[in-house]
Amino acid sequence: MKKSSGKVVGFEISSQNPEKAAAFYSNVFGWEVAEPRWDFRGVSTGNQENGGIDGGIGKGPSDHPHGTRIQIEVDSIEMAMDKAKENGAMVVRDIMEFDDFYLAYLVDPTGIGFGLIQNK
Numbered sequence: 001m002k003k004s005s006g007k008v009v010g011f012e013i014s015s016q017n018p019e020k021a022a023a024f025y026s027n028v029f030g031w032e033v034a035e036p037r038w039d040f041r042g043v044s045t046g047n048q049e050n051g052g053i054d055g056g057i058g059k060g061p062s063d064h065p066h067g068t069r070i071q072i073e074v075d076s077i078e079m080a081m082d083k084a085k086e087n088g089a090m091v092v093r094d095i096m097e098f099d100d101f102y103l104a105y106l107v108d109p110t111g112i113g114f115g116l117i118q119n120k
Contacts, residue, residue, distance in 0.1 A: 009117060010071040011055035013043075018059045025057070033057065038098070069105075069113040077102050077118040084108075084116075 015021040022033040022041050034042040040058035055071070074080040077095055081104060085091065088109030095104045102118045 005073055005075060007073045008053065008070045009073040010053055011068060012040075012071065012115060013055070013057045013068050014060045015057065016059060018057050022057050067113070069115055071103075071115040071117045073117050073119070075118065077104055077116050080116050080118075081106065 013021055013025070018036075018039075018041060022043075025031045025043070026033050030046065032044040032046065034044075036058075038058075040056050042054070042056050044054050045052050072080075081089075081091060081095075084106055089106045091104065091106050092113065093103075093105035095102050100120055102120070104116045105113060106116065107113050
């Protein structure tokens, strides 16, 4: 069995007012914010050549953790979720399927939310 990489591949800013959040980060930091897709706006920070990462801004449902969370790439989302749960994490959004990847949201034992992403 191949071990999950655990590499941070992106970030998400979850806001109840994603339009305002997108305008703020664009105006303050010069981030390029794409038009919404799946109620999620892709963000290019323009810092990839310096080791930066891109992410997005979206509006989650009312029971979705708000704030900023990282997305961690794994080889097997099921195995990573099982291991996380064994170590005290709670699943807040089960595996969702998108065109090119699977995504799930968890909260670690200290209350910090994070995403797991597995490319197809």
